[in-house]
Amino acid sequence: xxxxxxxxxxxxxxxxxxxxxxxxxxxxxxxxxxxxxxxxxxxxxxxxxxxxxxxxxxxxxxxxxxxxxxxxxxxxxxxxxxxxxxxxxxxxxxxxxxxxxxxxxxxxxxxxxxxxxxxxxxxxxxxxxxxxxxxxxxxxxxxxxxxxxxxxxxxxxxxxxxxxxxxxxxxxxxxxxxxxxxxxxxxxxxxxxxxxxxxxxxxxxxxxxxxxxxxxxxxxxxxxxxxxxxxxxxxxxxxxxxxxxxxxxxxxxxxxxxxxxxxxxxxxxxxxxxxxxxxxxxxxxxxxxxxxxxxxxxxxxxxxxxxxxxxxxxxxxxxxxxxxxxxxxxxxxxxxxxxxxxxxxxxxxxxxxxxxxxxxxxxxxxxxxxxxxxxxxxxxxxxxxxxxxxxxxxxxxxxxxxxxxxxxxxxxxxxxxxxxxxxxxxxxxxxxxxxxxxxxxxxxxxxxxxxxxxxxxxxxxxxxxxxxxxxxxxxxxxxxxxxxxxxxxxxxxxxxxxxxxxxxxxx
Numbered sequence: 001x002x003x004x005x006x007x008x009x010x011x012x013x014x015x016x017x018x019x020x021x022x023x024x025x026x027x028x029x030x031x032x033x034x035x036x037x038x039x040x041x042x043x044x045x046x047x048x049x050x051x052x053x054x055x056x057x058x059x060x061x062x063x064x065x066x067x068x069x070x071x072x073x074x075x076x077x078x079x080x081x082x083x084x085x086x087x088x089x090x091x092x093x094x095x096x097x098x099x100x101x102x103x104x105x106x107x108x109x110x111x112x113x114x115x116x117x118x119x120x121x122x123x124x125x126x127x128x129x130x131x132x133x134x135x136x137x138x139x140x141x142x143x144x145x146x147x148x149x150x151x152x153x154x155x156x157x158x159x160x161x162x163x164x165x166x167x168x169x170x171x172x173x174x175x176x177x178x179x180x181x182x183x184x185x186x187x188x189x190x191x192x193x194x195x196x197x198x199x200x201x202x203x204x205x206x207x208x209x210x211x212x213x214x215x216x217x218x219x220x221x222x223x224x225x226x227x228x229x230x231x232x233x234x235x236x237x238x239x240x241x242x243x244x245x246x247x248x249x250x251x252x253x254x255x256x257x258x259x260x261x262x263x264x265x266x267x268x269x270x271x272x273x274x275x276x277x278x279x280x281x282x283x284x285x286x287x288x289x290x291x292x293x294x295x296x297x298x299x300x301x302x303x304x305x306x307x308x309x310x311x312x313x314x315x316x317x318x319x320x321x322x323x324x325x326x327x328x329x330x331x332x333x334x335x336x337x338x339x340x341x342x343x344x345x346x347x348x349x350x351x352x353x354x355x356x357x358x359x360x361x362x363x364x365x366x367x368x369x370x371x372x373x374x375x376x377x378x379x380x381x382x383x384x385x386x387x388x389x390x391x392x393x394x395x396x397x398x399x400x401x402x403x404x405x406x407x408x409x410x411x412x413x414x415x416x417x418x419x420x421x422x423x424x425x426x427x428x429x430x431x432x433x434x435x436x437x438x439x440x441x442x443x444x445x446x447x448x449x450x451x452x453x454x455x456x457x458x459x460x461x462x463x464x465x466x467x468x469x470x471x472x473x474x475x476x477x478x479x480x481x482x483x484x485x486x487x488x489x490x491x492x493x494x495x496x497x498x499x500x501x502x503x504x505x506x507x
Contacts, residue, residue: 026142029199030151031158036092036192037135038162040099040128043185044069046166048121049331050341051178054402059332063468066328068118071125072132072454073237079133079450080296088446089196091134096193098127103186107179136453137446140437141203148434153364156430157357160422164352167345174342216294219287226282226297232275237454239268276313280304299447306503311496312439316455319380319432322487323425325463326387326480329471330421333390336476337414338400347415352422359426366427367434373498375431377491383428384487386421391480393417399476439500 049062082091102124109116143151165188173181220227282291283304291301303309334344367375397410436456440448463486470479 026147027151027154029142030139030154032192032195033092033135033139033199034155034159035162035165036096036196037132038159039165039188039192040124040131040162042163042166043103043169044121044125044128045328046163046331046344047169047181047185049328050170050335050344051173053332053335054341059329059468059472061468062332063328063466063471065121066468067241068121068125070238070241071122071129074234074454075129075133076299076447076451076454078130079137079447080299082130082133083137083444083446084295086202088134088138088202089199092131092138092196093193095127095131095134096189096196099124099131100186100189100193102127103182103189107182107186132453133446133450136449138199138202140440140445140449141442142200143437148437149364149368150361151364152367152430152434152437153361155433156360156363156426158360159429160352160356160360160426164356164422167347167352170341170345172345174340174345216291216296216298219290219294220297223282223285223287223291225278226291229275229278229282230297230300232271233279234275236268236270236272236275239271276304276310280310299444299451302441302444303448303451306500308496308499311493312500313452313455315490315493315497316436316452317459318490318493319376320383320428320456321459321463321490322384322387322483322485323428324459325467325470325483325486326390327467328463329467329476329479330390332471333394333476334414335402336399337397337410338402338404338406339411339414343406343411347418351415351419355419355423356426359423360430361426363427363430364434367431372431372434372438373494373501376435376497377494379427379431380487380490382424384424384484386417386424387480387484387487389417389420391477391484394475394477394480435497435501 048065052062052065053059082088085091102120105116105120109120139151139155166185169181169185172184279300282288283301285291288301288305292298292305294301331344363375363379366379370378393413393416396413397406400406436449436452440452467479467483470482474482
């Protein structure tokens with residue numbers, strides 16, 4: 001062997017033995033991007049409720065703010081634009097810079113609860129939903145199916161880390177005031193957006209590119225039932241905003257009936273089911289193959305044409321219903337129990353962060369070992385335990401006036417409930433995200449995953465709105481106990497889930 005050949009061989013071996021830098025590993029970017037995706041949700045669900053409750057805003061109005069989270073519900077409307085334009089990293093960067101601008105507006109906008117607050121939070125949720133679309137699509141295209149378990153462990157852990165990082169802002173608000181907290185939040189969003197531009201470039205699109213929008217529109221005009229069906233689904237998704245909108249605009253006729261059970265419950269559910277039935281019929285019609293090639297509605301047809309998909313969509317809607325129904329009222333409970341913003345933040349960061357990451361990693365490992373189906377129902381049971389933990393805490397810990405010192409034993413009880421929620425939340429979400437990824441086609445990963453996660457976000461937004469009324473009327477303890485039972489209706493749909501997992505879509 002020549003000296004040059006031997007040197008080349010030595011260099012190859014040295015290169016092989018040298019560990020891969022962290023920034024070149026997929027899991028590194030999964031962690032960073034999902035921290036970036038989780039932080040806005042933490043701001044929305046943790047900072048805003050505490051901020052407004054400390055200003056004396058009622059529980060009902062705080063719950064009403066959660067309706068702005070419907071942006072996460074209807075994000076599938078503009079997901080095809082992200083899918084078509086590609087360049088996911090640029091979408092992520094732009095969305096984070098926009099959210100930084102909203103944080104600056106709060107830092108400079110004073111402490112009022114005027115119209116500008118609704119516009120600011122609405123822009124924030126729209127930007128966050130766009131960030132979700134781009135991040136989810138990028139990650140699904142980046143990963144292979146055999147990587148879903150551990151990757152989802154990292155997704156859950158660092159998504160939760162992003163949510164819990166809002167606790168740092170709570171600490172800052174307690175020490176230095178809300179102006180500095182919002183300013184620090186803006187800086188973190190700028191860093192997240194800048195880092196996203198350094199991620200590996202997007203892979204070429206899997207399969208054939210979608211057809212032209214003009215051709216799709218021509219086809220849809222020949223099948224108006226499909227547009228009608230989609231309109232019914234959208235009407236059901238957006239129905240919860242009609243009552244508050246009528247109140248704001250003074251529509252007395254709508255206000256009169258907006259409190260009725262049939263108006264709040266039966267009508268939107270009926271619209272969604274009627275629309276879903278028509279969509280399924282159109283997706284299985286004689287021209288379904290042509291519709292499937294469309295750039296906007298093709299993903300809907302692709303999903304709904306699969307056998308048993310309607311039952312699976314209802315499962316997605318209800319699997320985390322109990323968790324979502326409790327989530328928006330947890331921080332107001334802490335405030336009413338006498339905890340300061342600094343106390344809430346310290347526990348969330350120091351205790352919740354580690355347990356959340358541990359729950360996500362253990363959940364991902366468990367799913368890899370036993371499979372997605374078993375992981376769903378086993379880890380879902382653990383997820384429901386956190387509701388019982390908070391129900392027990394609320395039944396023991398008294399509500400006190402602001403400024404009252406919380407007894408040590410009461411602090412320990414609430415901290416234990418928080419620890420249980422952080423750990424079990426990571427367990428259940430790991431299996432749930434692996435399921436969503438497994439039934440998503442990589443050819444339309446961005447749009448399909450946006451549709452599926454929008455359905456999940458609908459239950460979260462509506463449950464948060466109902467949570468404000470439920471906690472106010474029933475009291476924290478009774479309401480938290482009720483949310484425990486909301487975790488179980490999804491279990492009746494597990495047979496359909498199993499059949500769907502046995503028929504994975506073609507990549």
